[in-house]
Every structure is written in structure tokens, then in C-alpha cells.
Amino acid sequence: MEFIASRKCLDKIHESETYLRENPVKVQSSLIFQANTDIGQYLSQQSNLGRILDSHTLKMILDKVMNVKRKSEYNVKIPSDRNQTFHLEGICSxxxxxxxxxxxxxxxxxxxxxxxxxxxxxxxxGHPSDICQITSSEVAVTLYGEGVQFISVSNGQLVNGRKFKLPLVATGIAHHLGALYITSGTALYHYNMTGTLVKKLYEDTGGACAGKCIVNIFEY
Incomplete structure (x- = not known):
């Protein structure tokens, strides 16, 4: 669901950039946004908001704000794969x-x-558990129990770059403005790009599982 939303946003961004290039004339305009009260009412009823959401709760919220019109299946098996059962833990466009x-x-x-x-x-x-985009040609991947591996796209191929260790089992990762947001089994952390801990942002002392994380990049 996150991937579909991301692709749709990128398509809209590209359409907007194309339109602006073709229509450089400055015009006075104003925009008025009207809130979707149905979404607000649903979110206000969720007791899990304000904490790390599990995948089931996140899916329920996404189902309320998105409708999947179609889906397709693709085979990502290659000859060197040892396991026939695939667990794709992260995806990045x-x-x-x-x-x-x-x-x-x-x-x-x-x-x-x-x-x-x-x-x-x-x-x-190690076993990759999540992935996020860093630049237009570089991603960061969490390796379960090991740390974070940076990988770049060069001449149509993936190339391993630098890597740093973590004193935790990383399960999720997101990036925004040079900051890495990494989840463990019960907590959310803020790291810089060199692997230095900035601060712990949240921890569920009740032992709930903290899986993937998403950074809201929109400004209000």
C-alpha cells in the first residue's frame, strides 16, 4: 500500500513539474482545502494513534483512505536464489x-x-528487513541483527557501499532530510547518516512489536 501511494505521488509530481515547465506565466491563485471528515472521524477513534502502529492497524487505516483498483503479480526469482519461498520485506521506488x-x-x-x-x-x-531511498540513486537497507547497508545504482547494477553496525535488531527504516528513523522490536530511534544515535523517539514498554515506519514529509 505504501509503494502504491508513493508511485501515485511521484506521477502527480512529475505531471505538475511538466505543467509548470510548459506554463511559466505567473498567475495569482489561491487554494482552499476541505477536510475529509470521514477520515478524521475514523482516525480519532483509533486508540493506537500516537504510538507505533502494527501492520494490521496500519493496513486498516490505509484501507480507509485508499482504494486498490487492480493488482499484478511479478516473478523476482533469479538463478542464484537458494530459497524458493520469497519474503520481500521492503520495497522502494x-x-x-x-x-x-x-x-x-x-x-x-x-x-x-x-x-x-x-x-x-x-x-x-544479513537478511534485509526494510529499505528506504536516500538519494535518486542510493538506498539504505536494514540487515536483521547487523546494521544498515547503503547500496547505490551504478550503470544499471546495484553496488554495496558503506555500512554501519547497530546495537539493536533493526526492523524498519525511513529517511528524511539527512535523518534516519529506525525501528527495533519495541522502539523508534533517530540516527544520523554516519550511524550515530541522536535520540530515542519512542518506546513501547508494554512490549508491542514496532515494525516498519513512515515519515510524513508534508508541511502544514
Whole structure:
């Protein structure tokens, strides 16, 4: 659901940029936003808001604000895969239209072309658990029990870059303005790009599982 929303946003951004290039004339305009009261009412009833959401709760919220009109299935198996059962724990769409997926089962990160065919891959030292975009050609991948691996796209291939260790089992990662937001089993942390802890943002002392995280990049 996160991937679909991201792709739709990118399409709208590209459409807007194309329109602005073709229509450079400055005009006076104003926008009025009207809140969707149905969404607000639903979110106000969720006791889990204000804490780390589990995947089931997040799916329920996304189901309220998004409608999936169609879906397609693609095969990401390559000859060097040892496991026949795939657990794709993370997915990231690049501005180029390429997609990068984290293959947890085979300890691989795979690059898909615009037709979602595997066009490249790289092996990683641990089981990848999540992935996020850093730049237009670089992503960060959490390796379960090991740390964070940076991977770049170069000449149509994936290349392993620098890596830093973490004193926790990282399950989720997100990036915004040079900050990394990483989840463990029960907490959400803010790290910088060199792997230094800035601060712990949240912890559920009740032992609830903290899975993936999403950063809201919109300003109000």
C-alpha cells in the first residue's frame, strides 16, 4: 500500500513539474482545502494513534483512505536464489522508475526495471528487513541483527557501499532530510547518516512489536 501511494505521488509530481515547465506565466491563485471528515472521524477513534502502529492497524487505516483498483503479480526469482519461498520485506521506488526490493529469504537486494523484471542484484551479509531511498540513486537497507547497508545504482547494477553496525535488531527504516528513523522490536530511534544515535523517539514498554515506519514529509 505504501509503494502504491508513493508511485501515485511521484506521477502527480512529475505531471505538475511538466505543467509548470510548459506554463511559466505567473498567475495569482489561491487554494482552499476541505477536510475529509470521514477520515478524521475514523482516525480519532483509533486508540493506537500516537504510538507505533502494527501492520494490521496500519493496513486498516490505509484501507480507509485508499482504494486498490487492480493488482499484478511479478516473478523476482533469479538463478542464484537458494530459497524458493520469497519474503520481500521492503520495497522502494526510484525517480527513474526502477524499483528496488529487499529479498529477506535469499540475503539479496534486487533491482527491477520499469516492467518489474529483475535487471540486477547484489548480495548482502544479513537478511534485509526494510529499505528506504536516500538519494535518486542510493538506498539504505536494514540487515536483521547487523546494521544498515547503503547500496547505490551504478550503470544499471546495484553496488554495496558503506555500512554501519547497530546495537539493536533493526526492523524498519525511513529517511528524511539527512535523518534516519529506525525501528527495533519495541522502539523508534533517530540516527544520523554516519550511524550515530541522536535520540530515542519512542518506546513501547508494554512490549508491542514496532515494525516498519513512515515519515510524513508534508508541511502544514
Amino acid at each position: 526510484l525517480p527513474s522508475g526502477q524499483v528496488i526490493v529487499a529479498d529477506h529469504s535469499n540475503k539479496k537486494v534486487k533491482l527491477l526495471d520499469k516492467s518489474y523484471n529483475v535487471s540486477g542484484h547484489c548480495d548482502v551479509s
